[in-house]
Amino acid sequence: MNTGSTITAGIDGSRASLDAADWAAREAGRRRLPLRLLQAGTRHRVAARVPDVDVAAGCARSALDRAAIQLSYAHPALDIVARDTETPAVPALLGAAAESGTLVVGTRGHTGHIAAAGFLAGSVALTVAARAACPVVLVRAGELPEDERAFTPGGTPPSAAPYRPVVLGLDLEHPAEDLIGYAFDTAAVRSAPLLVVHAWTRSGHERGASAVPSATVPSLGDADDQEAGRQRALTGTLRPWRHKFPDTPVSEQVVRGHPGDLLLKASTGAGLLIVGRPAGERLGRVARTLIRQVTCPVVVVPHG
Structure with missing residues (x-):
């Protein structure tokens, strides 16, 4: 091997x-x-x-x-x-x-x-x-093959049902290629849609899928301006990956609030949640909380 x-x-x-x-x-x-x-x-x-x-x-x-x-x-x-x-x-x-x-x-x-x-x-x-x-x-214990698949009425066998979405929690301060590439490849292998979520707080105190460098998004201005800037940054970060995986449906969400709560909500109905861990750093509080609370499998991808 x-x-x-x-x-x-x-x-x-x-x-x-x-x-x-x-x-x-x-x-x-x-x-x-x-x-x-x-x-x-x-x-x-x-x-x-x-x-x-x-x-x-x-x-x-x-x-x-x-x-x-x-x-x-x-x-x-x-x-x-x-x-x-x-x-x-x-x-x-x-x-x-x-x-x-x-x-x-x-x-x-x-x-x-x-x-x-x-x-x-x-x-x-x-x-x-x-x-x-x-x-x-x-x-988690109790994970079944059909849990990966979307419910389809009409007698469709579970093995033929489409896969549930793959969710990626992305910190725009660390938009590592290893992490994004893993998410796109995982969605492509399943022919599943990919949802990329960037959660942020205006105070900047929350880290892990929440922060973005001031060089990319202005640190001043009202919340609407900051959110628009983050949306542009996320779209730009994902653009080359969309070209590389043209058959993968991709949705983007830029949402303000606690990353753990927002990713927990976004992963409801998902088949897989993917989060990153910068190399050499400990597993963050948000990642630990998600591992304990999210009902679908969670992937922790080291990067950087």
Whole structure:
């Protein structure tokens, strides 16, 4: 597998990790990439390709084995590799992120004593999203394939329904190409519409999808002038991407208010929410709030 051309999903046996792995398998199928399943804090075994998972006679199947076999039946054309490691969850996931194009984790894992060896308790998922070198997708327990699709009356099968919109929260102070490119590519892979939201506050105290440099938009003037300037800046930022992805429907929203509240509202009915994280910075309060409250999967994309 080539570095950057693999989707990796963390497995710990929790419902959230299994649903995250299923989401990762669907994404790997959409992008025609191999899927790697990784379980940390376990007795080390040699990596196995599915369905030929190595299970010793008389031994119960591990959560990793069960997940690999289930996904191989659900996605028979997918190239799946299952691996476990004795390395603890956070360093194992961060190491996998350095070798993957996308890392997928669940936002709720085991709790209590068992969690010492497992993935994906909330703090682990947040830590990985704050430090990973590749985009990290956080998937809630209970996420189903049909949740990605729009409701279509008249007996249309869920697998044939159109995808729900992809929402990008964009900070015009950091309009990173990696972030915007990921959003456009993700929408294009799904043939889904893309909604780009820039939220701002007049005081400038809110950061993360809220600020814009004074060189682009005047810092003085009334709110209408500032909003118009931000709208022009957003349109200009997205123009080359619209040309690069001419078949992707794109909507723009410039809205004044708290970024977390506005992105939470914008993501209602969305299939995916994408936010950025400047490289070397911690995961912001807005991103952490969205990860905990948004019902659709959230992608944190490092950039800059």
